[in-house]
Amino acid sequence: MSLPVLVAIVVLGIALSVAAVHFTGGSEAATLANSDQALRRFAEDFPDEVTGAIRLTADAKTAFLELGRGRIGIVHSIGDCFLTRIVTAEDTKVSSADETNTILMRLTDFTWKGGRFRFANAGDAQALLKALEARHSDATREAA
Missing domain, CATH: 1.20.5 (Single alpha-helices involved in coiled-coils or other helix-helix interfaces)
Incomplete structure (x- = not known):
């Protein structure tokens, strides 16, 4: 031949x-059908964590879970799988975007750098932004 x-x-x-x-x-690409699916997926990797409010992005590819003690859980779609992380204020750099319901998040984790997350309503975006910024100011005050 x-x-x-x-x-x-x-x-x-x-x-x-x-x-x-x-x-x-x-x-x-995998998407989250609802907050219960996000909670179940997060619990597969972190079964001992107790979660509070769950906020889904508008495209249903990312969920942010309040964990308490200055920590946020993340469930994010990558391809047909989900990536899960627990982050603290020290792990993130957040800012609001031009739109009121979008935040920009950069992570120090080299395996996933974060991204731009748009929420269905501005309240979810502002609550997450406030939670992460409050943690930053608390961490700065404790270091001083």
Whole structure:
């Protein structure tokens, strides 16, 4: 068999494999149906954590869970899986975006840098922003 024919067969095989995965739903991004699903997914990784308020983003790809003691739980969709994290004020840098219902969050975690999170209502965004900013000011006061 000649080399060009072999290359063509390999390329066609890879293309068909990728197409099969895509058309069977393998390239769909995971979303959270509701806050209960976010809570269940978070509990899989952190079963001993007691959560308070749960805030879902407008695109249903991220949930923020209040954990108490200055900590926030995050459930975030990456591809067809969910990433979970517990962050504190020291782990984050947050700011409000131009829109009233959007916050920008940067994390010190090298595996996930955070992002731009838009909420369905400004109240959820402001509550999360206030919780994280309050933790920053508390941490600064304790360090002084």
